[in-house]
Amino acid sequence: MHAHTVRLWWLALAAALIPLVTIHLTFLVSVLEGHVPLCVPYWDSCTSISRTGRHGTAYFIFKGTMLPAAVLGMLFWLLNGFWLRHLGVGPRARIWVPLLGVTSCMALGIYTLALGHEGEGFNLLRRIGVVVYLSFTFLCELLVSGALIQHPRWQRQGQRMLMLSELVLLVGIASVILNGVSPELYQRTDDAFEWVFALLINLHALWIAWLWRESGFRGRLWAG
Structure with a gap:
């Protein structure tokens, strides 16, 4: 048996890019098919991410890409454990x-x-799903950032990534405060908060992919 190693940063890149590209693609398709208005969702708060994938062609694009992205994401986070050990x-x-x-x-x-x-029942599953996905992904990125601060080479990168995680937290806190202070204004802006939150956590994942590349993180394959 002979061992061969392959660089794994491309896997991390795909895990970060596929969800990010998907939500923008389904938004564009939904606009073209007339299911959502043409706008800039990051500040117009004109549509939720969910709404971009509910109708027409975008429905099939969203499911056809997000389900593989979920599986790829599991592998990504499992490998992050090995990367930190490395x-x-x-x-x-x-x-x-x-x-x-x-x-x-x-x-x-x-x-x-x-x-x-x-x-x-489906509404409850969607609400639970999106809350768990966003919050647990944020916690993972926070833990990775904190761990990197302990590394002499990646300490500065870890500090910067931690700042990005703090920005994500501020966005979440701001949405909670706004909901408590002005529920009507929150209802008009909550979709924009969701878009910004999703963008930031995927940018963090892209940052991890770049660090995998720079650190030379590899997987080992065996061939006869």
Whole structure:
């Protein structure tokens, strides 16, 4: 048996890019087919991410890409545990990142399957799915950032990534405060918060992909 190694950063890149590209593609398709208005959802708050994938061609694009993305995301977070072990940092993060990451991607899969179906049960699954996916993904990225601060080479990158995670947290806190202070204004802007939150967590995942590349993170394959 001969061992061969392959660089894994491309997997992390795909795990970060597929969800990000999908929501923008389904938004564009939904606009062209007349299901959502033409706007800039990041500040116009004209449509939710869910609404872009509920009707027409976008429905099939969303399900056809997000379900594989959920599976790829599970692998991404599992490998992050091995990556942190490879770097020799984050003993607790090595345990929690795979557990939380796999759970978050399972929630993404449930959310995707429930999307486009009517009924209180499906609505509940969608709400639980999106909350668990976004919150647990944020926790994973926070843990990875904190672990990297312990590494002499990646300490500065870890600090910057932690700042990005803090920005994600501020967006979440701002939405909660706005909902408590002015529910009517929150209802008019909550979709924009969702878009910004999703963008930031995927940018963080792209950052991790770049660090995988720079650190030379590899997987080992065996061939006869």
